Amino acid sequence: MKNLQQGENISLSQAGITGSNLFSGISWITQSGQQVDIDVSAFLLNAEGKVSGDGDFIFYNQKEDASKSILLDTEPNNYNDVQLFSINLSKLPAYISKIVFVATIDNAVGEPKCFGGVGELCIRIFEPDAFNEKTIVYKPNQLNRETSVSLGELYLHQSTWKFRALGQGFESGLDALAQTYGVDLSCDTQPVGDRFVDQAMVENEIRINKQIGMFLPKIKNAVEQNLNESNTRMVLDRIFMEVLGYKMEEVRAEVKIQGRRADYVLSVDGKDVIVVEAKKAGMALKEEQIFQASSYGAYSGIKYVLLTNLVQFILFKVETHDIVEQELIFSIDVLDGFDSKNIKELALVSRYGMTRIGLLESYCDQVIATSPSNIGRLLLTGEILDKLKSIIKREQNIDVSQEQIQETIEFFLNI
Structure with a gap:
């Protein structure tokens, strides 16, 4: 006791x-x-x-x-x-x-x-x-x-x-x-x-938690059998529909975008919402695949890009200014440490979640605002450096310069 x-x-x-x-x-x-x-x-x-x-x-x-x-x-x-x-x-x-x-x-x-x-x-x-x-x-x-x-x-x-x-x-x-x-x-x-x-979103998360659990043995088996990309997509089709709730006609494969073909485009009520780049089960996901998936999003005007190998589900938000930029929103491994936070993230990109797009946009804003790059940038602003300088003076009665504090922060940030 x-x-x-x-x-x-x-x-x-x-x-x-x-x-x-x-x-x-x-x-x-x-x-x-x-x-x-x-x-x-x-x-x-x-x-x-x-x-x-x-x-x-x-x-x-x-x-x-x-x-x-x-x-x-x-x-x-x-x-x-x-x-x-x-x-x-x-x-x-x-x-x-x-x-x-x-x-x-x-x-x-x-x-x-x-x-x-x-x-x-x-x-x-x-x-x-x-x-x-x-x-x-x-x-x-x-x-x-x-x-x-x-x-x-x-x-x-x-x-x-x-x-x-x-x-x-x-x-x-x-x-x-x-x-x-x-x-x-x-x-x-x-x-x-x-x-x-709303209660429907709560029920959606409960349903996703149950359904993804039913698919885990199939995903493990797909990796162990080294399924090719075509057979991997057969499992992925079912995940999009049975776990994430998309209708059959909303899961479109081999969609032509600027002369290239995206593996999938997911839509809701006739509006394209997510571009998907799919690789064979368990295949290592590389930097060039992230760039390829992001370029599909940029060319199509679709803001969200999902990269998956059936085990990992990685979501990016694509921004197009002078260059194509992608922000990592979440990275889920369903066979390693899959938890309640991941269920919520999957719910955000489910069909129901995409009908309430404000939820995903709000989540993205929070992730981007608290990203290491943004926090690092804020730490190096004059306002924060001056505040840290004052705190050091108050707590330890030592005068230091903003430059000294900046050097220390840059050391920790590996800049």
Whole structure:
């Protein structure tokens, strides 16, 4: 059993929790003679720390999310927990990177109460049938006038699930806490905007995750048998249609572009959206193939180019100014380290993702803005160099020049 203090974290594997099925149990004891109505809830958060839709808020009136990866049991039969979440991490949608567990006092009726009158508040994370052995325990203390508290969070860090003890209380109840995570409880329906991924996109990611898993044995077999380019395309045709959801007539092969033939052009509702350069299964992808694929995009006016050998799927965004330039957006290897981030990336270039082209464009903007070349360029601007010079003076009381700082940065950037 691993007992945590506020702010501490631990990976599930360090606690002996190695499976994808686990429980989050929450318990408490009220003072004798007191009637305290406590509700528990869970927020399924994306990388921005917000819910992506109302389906990502689990509470007494919505006990299960759309992917059926988390279920709230308000009357568990285990004698240890007052309320219990059953969690299947392997079913979580790709965009979920954190689950926050919350307890709230309902003061709608009767005399107002707070967590100062509640004892032995506790959250446990444990595997089925292993409560006493493989268990993470956190008991928040020092709560007083708070009426809601974030107990703890499961979060994904570098492909590893971890748990952090929070114990952060709020005096203004669930409303304020929910707004922190992007849920507005003051209205019956959730607002629709850029910070919400619609439910159809979530279901699209779940479907892609399932379908690509079914194709992995076929992809491994294609590499082992050293399939030629023609037979590789037969598998690729099915991936475009069965995994990414394109219609048969939207997957066009051998498309003539400026006197050359692109291997594929994918379209949606009559509009060409992606040029595909396909090589035989497992073949090493080289620089000249990237240039060839990018030139197809430049000549055709299609912004997105996908280079694949059935194992790797590499997406570039093509810009044409005086010269053809390509920005790497993502590189996926389905046989090596394929994770939830990759599923989201595949969903962006799926048929449904391309009908919501703003999602892909926004993702590209973020990737390009945080690329090593752009960050390196920003680090060498006068404004940043001057700021670093001031920080060194403040922290170490040493005067250095911008040129000295620039030389150091260029050394690390190998310029």
